[in-house]
Amino acid sequence: MEDGSVRDLFRRAADHAARFRETISDRRQGPEVSYHGSLDAFREAVPEEGTAGADVIDTLAAKAEPGLHVMTGPRFFGWVIGGSHPVGVAADWLTSAWGQNAANHYASPAAAAAETVAAGWLLELLELPRTCSVGFVTGATVANFVCLAAARGEVLRRVGWDAEARGLFGAPPPTVLIGDDAHATVFSALQFLGLGNDRVIRLKTDALGRIGVSEFEEQTAKISGPSIVILQAGQINTGAFDDFAALIPVARRIGAWVHVDGAFGLWARACPPKRVLAAAADEADSWATDGHKWLQTPYDCGYAIIRDEEAHRRAMTIAASYLPPSHEGERDPSHFVPELSRRARGFATWAMIRHLGRKGIAAMVERHCRVAGRMAARLSLEDGIAVLNEIVLNQFMVRFGAGRPDEEADRLTQKTVERLQADGVCFAGGASWRGRKVMRVSVISWLTDDSAADTAADAIIAAWRAVSEPAGS
């Protein structure tokens, strides 16, 4: 590249990015074109000749933007999606520009050091044992995988089986207990690990999706041999928490490894008024959580946190003669994750914690929970709208046509969600809960405040009215 062109190129990308972010609140809260529209924009033959970098970046922005979902906007309530905070994004740009392979401390001292420090901060903020090891992964899906890999190895090691070396062929079969309303990705992790996504004991859950304590006691009484218990902090639809204080001691009686999927809910522990929800979660053996949800880091970022560092390392070992050994006091990022080469995720995590601080994180979590309650209260005042769950955290479900026959309410709920998405003032998606259609609302963007929530609630009510009282009727 010619002199100066790197700076021009980076400035250009920064200008596109800033323009996108600056207009985010005023944009339609949804993509302007569908997947097929985007495909038409991108599809062309393999270019024979190269193109100047600046043109490539301008063209990329022009082609991509109509097909982008405004996930970073203040009125985005779909799935459970953090706001990709500008400070995290800027740190992530530097991460890319520095081009560090973060595998080990020798290759990139700064990448390894930022992870070490950020890992310590995470343990403090989440109030987990300070001696836990932390793997910086792509998200809670892989964090669940890493934690359950360590669980699998350790429960089998205790009965004399080396799963890392011998695999599962001929191994004593571990029993896996999991709540009926666990997240789909936990079942995927079990599938990747050869434990089977269906070869589990599924425990019945209550109206909020929490494992029933007495059923858990009954089930565990029947178990002998290696076992893994999977609990949840923050159910994807209700935000509810399993009763860790009651369940973990029962799991301990049978010597089970206890894993907690806390993709977003574990952050209740970083917020003093909400901490009680996840009380005793620190008694578990491993925890999966996300950076790209409540901590607002850009994608992708999650953390696999494990009490037993040796079990963590054994499960993720990569040994090769050309890789430097690590010594006492040095930490290699790759010892705690499945990948060898990967981006230096510690920088964005470090930047977000530094930016928000302990108080900022606590205040944000508290605000989101309060805003969720405010939105739900406003919606509940409207005839025909029902909020289905007690709001313990930041998640709630809404049903439209409440009081009408189930099938009709299903249809009205679906239609209202479609109408809301077409209106584009805010975004929320549909789901099924207990066999019935619902709309899910997740309040988790750093930009969402009372006023954004009020605008969104009004838009939801307007969509419902348009569906329930069609013009002319």
Ligand SMILES: *Cc1c(COP(=O)(O)O)cnc(C)c1O
């Ligand atoms: C989001 C989520 C996951 C999956 O996390 P990813 O970051 O999408 O990989 C797992 N469990 C729960 C409870 C979640 O909310």
